[in-house]
Amino acid sequence: MTPHLELRAAGWGPRRGPPVLRDVTVALARGQILGVVGPNGAGKSTLLRLIYRFLQPRWGSVHLDGRDLWAMGPREAACKIAAVLQEQPSDFALTVREIVDLGRAPHRRGFGRDGAQDAAVVSRALARLDLAALADRPFGTMSGGERQRAMVARALAQEPELLVLDEPTNHLDIRHQLELLALLRDLRLTIVLSLHDLNLASAVCDSILLLQDGAVRAQGATAAVLDPATLGPVFGVTVRPERLAPSGRDHLTFHLNPQETSS
Numbered sequence: 001m002t003p004h005l006e007l008r009a010a011g012w013g014p015r016r017g018p019p020v021l022r023d024v025t026v027a028l029a030r031g032q033i034l035g036v037v038g039p040n041g042a043g044k045s046t047l048l049r050l051i052y053r054f055l056q057p058r059w060g061s062v063h064l065d066g067r068d069l070w071a072m073g074p075r076e077a078a079c080k081i082a083a084v085l086q087e088q089p090s091d092f093a094l095t096v097r098e099i100v101d102l103g104r105a106p107h108r109r110g111f112g113r114d115g116a117q118d119a120a121v122v123s124r125a126l127a128r129l130d131l132a133a134l135a136d137r138p139f140g141t142m143s144g145g146e147r148q149r150a151m152v153a154r155a156l157a158q159e160p161e162l163l164v165l166d167e168p169t170n171h172l173d174i175r176h177q178l179e180l181l182a183l184l185r186d187l188r189l190t191i192v193l194s195l196h197d198l199n200l201a202s203a204v205c206d207s208i209l210l211l212q213d214g215a216v217r218a219q220g221a222t223a224a225v226l227d228p229a230t231l232g233p234v235f236g237v238t239v240r241p242e243r244l245a246p247s248g249r250d251h252l253t254f255h256l257n258p259q260e261t262s263s
């Protein structure tokens with residue numbers, strides 16, 4: 001069966017200079033959640049940019065339902081793929097509802113469209129992110145976490161089939177982190193997200209791609225990749241698998257290597 005999202009030996013680098021991402025091959029089935037993890041500068045955001053069709057691969061290709069993303073026009077791609085990025089819009093005077101409504105833009109053609117249907121999609125997205133009460137506030141007056149939730153609501157208003165999120169739990173308090181991760185699981189969309197918190201990644205992802213220095217170090221089922229022996233050398237730390245009591249849940253803890261703490 002054709003994977004929903006497929007990267008075939010994809011890579012990218014600036015015109016002058018070495019590649020920053022090399023030879024990434026991924027096949028993701030519809031409805032699966034892929035976590036992209038790795039140290040700072042490993043190439044996570046670059047990989048996500050290839051997937052949401054912001055960067056064109058310099059090597060290899062990226063396909064959605066078997067179609068090369070660069071054989072689609074930007075509007076068609078925007079109807080299928082939504083991204084939640086670390087950079088946020090600077091339209092501070094727009095209300096939260098107006099920001100979320102921007103997610104409808106790729107679906108609008110001419111003047112004939114039923115605005116009531118768009119308004120209903122926007123209201124549903126606001127409600128799902130717990131933003132209904134803030135909908136008429138200017139975006140510029142929102143906290144960092146509220147803005148982040150507005151960005152997720154805008155992506156949902158886009159009604160994508162593939163959702164890409166770059167560090168979506170940044171700025172979120174514990175409750176909203178948990179709510180967002182539960183929401184992502186509930187959506188039943190194909191999702192690719194980068195996360196620095198490996199325990200959160202373990203809770204939400206079906207599979208993991210581990211990057212280091214622009215190359216894939218490991219990929220596969222979450223428990224197999226988020227393994228102390230694999231993670232330790234990549235992050236340069238000692239990783240201990242612990243079992244939380246009384247929940248009995250597995251949890252990773254991270255420590256500087258003993259030789260680094262003794263001096």
Ligand SMILES: Nc1ncnc2c1ncn2[C@@H]1O[C@H](COP(=O)(O)OP(=O)(O)OP(=O)(O)O)[C@@H](O)[C@H]1O
Pocket residue numbers: 014017020038039040041042043044045046047
């Ligand atoms: N346009 C560019 N030109 C040159 N180098 C770039 C460009 N974009 C990214 N890089 C470099 O590529 C490497 C990977 O960057 P990227 O932002 O993908 O890493 P990351 O894994 O998302 O990092 P972080 O965890 O710090 O956000 C970095 O060393 C970065 O400086």
